[in-house]
Amino acid sequence: MIAEGFRLEVVARDGDARTGRLTTPHGVVETPAFMPVATYGAVRGISAEDLRTIGAQICLANTYHLHERPGEGVIAGLGGLHGFTDWRGPWLTDSGGYQVTSLADRMQLEEAGVTFASPLDGKRRMLTPEGVIAIQEALGSDIAMVLDECLAPHPPAGEPSADSPAVRAAMERTLRWAERSRAARKRPDQAVFGIVQGGVSHDLRRHSAGETAAIGFDGYAHGGLGLGESRAQRSEAVVVAHAELPGEAPRYLMGLGRPVDLVDGVACGVDLFDCVVPTRNGRHGLLFTSQGIISIKNARHRDDGEPVDPECDCPACTHHSRAYLRHLIKCGESLGSRLAALHNLRFYLRLLERTREAILNGTFAALRSEVEAIGEKRLA
Amino acid sequence: MIAEGFRLEVVARDGDARTGRLTTPHGVVETPAFMPVATYGAVRGISAEDLRTIGAQICLANTYHLHERPGEGVIAGLGGLHGFTDWRGPWLTDSGGYQVTSLADRMQLEEAGVTFASPLDGKRRMLTPEGVIAIQEALGSDIAMVLDECLAPHPPAGEPSADSPAVRAAMERTLRWAERSRAARKRPDQAVFGIVQGGVSHDLRRHSAGETAAIGFDGYAHGGLGLGESRAQRSEAVVVAHAELPGEAPRYLMGLGRPVDLVDGVACGVDLFDCVVPTRNGRHGLLFTSQGIISIKNARHRDDGEPVDPECDCPACTHHSRAYLRHLIKCGESLGSRLAALHNLRFYLRLLERTREAILNGTFAALRSEVEAIGEKRLA
Numbered sequence: 001m002i003a004e005g006f007r008l009e010v011v012a013r014d015g016d017a018r019t020g021r022l023t024t025p026h027g028v029v030e031t032p033a034f035m036p037v038a039t040y041g042a043v044r045g046i047s048a049e050d051l052r053t054i055g056a057q058i059c060l061a062n063t064y065h066l067h068e069r070p071g072e073g074v075i076a077g078l079g080g081l082h083g084f085t086d087w088r089g090p091w092l093t094d095s096g097g098y099q100v101t102s103l104a105d106r107m108q109l110e111e112a113g114v115t116f117a118s119p120l121d122g123k124r125r126m127l128t129p130e131g132v133i134a135i136q137e138a139l140g141s142d143i144a145m146v147l148d149e150c151l152a153p154h155p156p157a158g159e160p161s162a163d164s165p166a167v168r169a170a171m172e173r174t175l176r177w178a179e180r181s182r183a184a185r186k187r188p189d190q191a192v193f194g195i196v197q198g199g200v201s202h203d204l205r206r207h208s209a210g211e212t213a214a215i216g217f218d219g220y221a222h223g224g225l226g227l228g229e230s231r232a233q234r235s236e237a238v239v240v241a242h243a244e245l246p247g248e249a250p251r252y253l254m255g256l257g258r259p260v261d262l263v264d265g266v267a268c269g270v271d272l273f274d275c276v277v278p279t280r281n282g283r284h285g286l287l288f289t290s291q292g293i294i295s296i297k298n299a300r301h302r303d304d305g306e307p308v309d310p311e312c313d314c315p316a317c318t319h320h321s322r323a324y325l326r327h328l329i330k331c332g333e334s335l336g337s338r339l340a341a342l343h344n345l346r347f348y349l350r351l352l353e354r355t356r357e358a359i360l361n362g363t364f365a366a367l368r369s370e371v372e373a374i375g376e377k378r379l380a
Numbered sequence: 381m382i383a384e385g386f387r388l389e390v391v392a393r394d395g396d397a398r399t400g401r402l403t404t405p406h407g408v409v410e411t412p413a414f415m416p417v418a419t420y421g422a423v424r425g426i427s428a429e430d431l432r433t434i435g436a437q438i439c440l441a442n443t444y445h446l447h448e449r450p451g452e453g454v455i456a457g458l459g460g461l462h463g464f465t466d467w468r469g470p471w472l473t474d475s476g477g478y479q480v481t482s483l484a485d486r487m488q489l490e491e492a493g494v495t496f497a498s499p500l501d502g503k504r505r506m507l508t509p510e511g512v513i514a515i516q517e518a519l520g521s522d523i524a525m526v527l528d529e530c531l532a533p534h535p536p537a538g539e540p541s542a543d544s545p546a547v548r549a550a551m552e553r554t555l556r557w558a559e560r561s562r563a564a565r566k567r568p569d570q571a572v573f574g575i576v577q578g579g580v581s582h583d584l585r586r587h588s589a590g591e592t593a594a595i596g597f598d599g600y601a602h603g604g605l606g607l608g609e610s611r612a613q614r615s616e617a618v619v620v621a622h623a624e625l626p627g628e629a630p631r632y633l634m635g636l637g638r639p640v641d642l643v644d645g646v647a648c649g650v651d652l653f654d655c656v657v658p659t660r661n662g663r664h665g666l667l668f669t670s671q672g673i674i675s676i677k678n679a680r681h682r683d684d685g686e687p688v689d690p691e692c693d694c695p696a697c698t699h700h701s702r703a704y705l706r707h708l709i710k711c712g713e714s715l716g717s718r719l720a721a722l723h724n725l726r727f728y729l730r731l732l733e734r735t736r737e738a739i740l741n742g743t744f745a746a747l748r749s750e751v752e753a754i755g756e757k758r759l760a
Binding site for chain 2 (some may be wrong): 040041042043044045046047048049065069070074077078079083084085086302303305315319320321323324326327328330331333334335336337338339
């Protein structure tokens with residue numbers, strides 16, 4: 001089943017990297033794309049107008065958080081996420097699986113679903129595969145995610161427990177939940193993505209991908225990564241899964257990550273990314289630049305009248321100095337967090353713009369090398 | 381002494397209310413004017429671009445806070461407040477007197493100045509009349525304020541202590557400090573305002589105003605009000621002072637207040653206002669509307685798709701519903717505080733726009749009655 005008005009057109013390839021246009025009911029997304037995280041329907045301090053200014057094309061909201069507050073009924077009554085918020089472009093909603101299963105001792109996993117004590121009011125709530133689809137249909141996102149079972153961080157590379165019974169069981173439950181999710185969907189205009197699990201085991205990832213593809217979704221995500229595995233392990237897990245997934249379907253690497261993680265994913269043929277790193281690092285004063293990462297709180301920036309990154313066209317870099325940004329963040333002024341988050345998001349969005357250009361021009365390998373060389377360099 | 385490039389041209393009067401154009405080195409301010417408070421050189425979460433959008437013409441920064449962080453030297457080195465921040469229009473800086481003398485048990489008042497333990501690092505610092513002028517000259521504001529001695533809230537109306545030795549002594553010290561401030565100023569392009577003190581005593585206010593005017597400043601402020609006195613007491617204190625002040629100099633009612641306090645001040649001939657009420661109330665979800673004040677956290681707004689105020693042209697009202705704003709503020713999303721503050725600031729700026737129009741049209745009394753009738757009405 002392919003949702004109405006949902007289609008990925010691959011325009012160019014460079015190795016396994018690919019660039020294209022993902023058509024959704026609320027607009028076209030150029031891929032590979034990065035999705036800013038708007039947990040409660042807003043990115044920390046940043047308006048939809050700001051997001052448009054820095055070139056965002058699609059945003060991600062958290063199903064679980066919106067289910068708690070204000071509730072999907074409120075949002076549905078006001079026209080879904082597109083009417084409730086001022087972001088009229090495409091929305092992807094996650095399934096809440098990651099949030100809920102990370103509650104650890106406060107949740108109980110059963111075949112029916114996940115029961116947990118709400119961190120908000122302590123009351124017991126249950127998320128089921130069918131319920132999570134229904135919530136997302138009420139939210140009206142362009143792309144919904146199935147409920148999956150996430151496990152705790154992986155054991156160190158190479159240990160036999162990479163293919164442990166727990167990892168296998170979570171992968172298999174995720175498959176059974178995927179079937180129920182597939183059966184539960186009712187909206188013809190909403191894409192639903194299946195989620196591949198299986199830790200870092202090639203066999204499990206391969207099996208999970210093949211079976212998820214057999215159930216049939218509009219797109220596929222890699223879940224349970226970014227939890228301690230090495231870059232190589234992660235890329236292998238992605239690559240073996242891609243071999244089992246239909247090439248015309250979009251692929252989404254969930255929750256990752258650093259710039260180098262994004263180019264790693266692109267190199268494996270991933271189309272969609274999301275991560276809280278740019279906004280969270282921004283709040284802490286860690287800013288991505290074309291030369292590496294700077295800690296704006298550092299005293300060396302106290303009198304610095306230069307922008308954070310002279311190559312950046314974001315509102316922070318075009319209007320403000322490092323000294324001003326440092327001052328605001330040191331004083332806890334919320335404009336500081338906002339400008340820092342805007343800058344980092346623009347860095348990510350620009351990185352994806354450059355990635356798309358590089359794939360078109362057949363120069364992605366050079367861009368990837370550049371990101372590997374400076375992406376994580378700490379300047380000061 | 382009149383600072384270069386600084387001039388108030390009164391364009392029209394309606395009773396004692398007056399409207400005009402205050403020319404400063406960084407632009408013209410239409411009076412009466414409201415100044416958003418940018419404590420550390422930024423209004424909570426709001427950019428200079430945002431401030432321009434909602435029609436702000438002049439901003440206020442806190443000398444004491446900027447002296448602590450980042451220090452006036454940093455700001456001077458980057459071109460003063462106009463270069464350090466993105467607000468290129470007129471700046472007024474307060475003197476820090478109110479902040480420091482409100483430290484109560486942590487400060488020591490002597491003839492030389494105020495010594496206090498910094499809330500930031502516990503170290504002892506001293507603010508003197510001369511020092512405060514020097515700091516503001518380094519900050520490069522268009523309007524500087526003299527250091528004054530503020531007293532605690534007034535005793536209830538009518539008690540003899542309204543003319544108590546403490547109130548008289550603080551007023552007299554403020555006069556001596558005003559002379560020293562006048563002698564200390566060096567920048568020909570920065571206006572300096574004297575501050576009238578004297579509690580709610582007519583005699584003391586009259587004396588303070590006359591003596592401050594005799595020293596000679598570019599403008600005059602009413603200090604030590606908004607501390608518990610009645611509306612009538614405050615208006616009387618302002619009126620008796622105005623009789624002693626030169627009519628061509630701008631008059632500034634410091635730190636006030638509610639909409640009704642603004643129209644009260646305008647009725648007495650005040651030209652400038654500042655207050656944290658719009659931004660602070662916004663953070664707490666109290667929003668000013670043309671019908672009264674609403675508490676956006678109230679459950680009745682949960683599903684409300686209407687804007688906060690259909691008559692308002694602010695970014696919150698033109699792009700968002702009450703339901704969305706309520707949701708953001710309930711969730712502690714910083715976009716909520718930002719939008720609420722923007723809305724309330726726009727309400728204040730619009731109120732002053734309407735005030736200026738009303739004075740031009742000779743209809744200020746009607747506007748004042750309207751504000752008195754609905755200004756403080758709590759809707760829900």
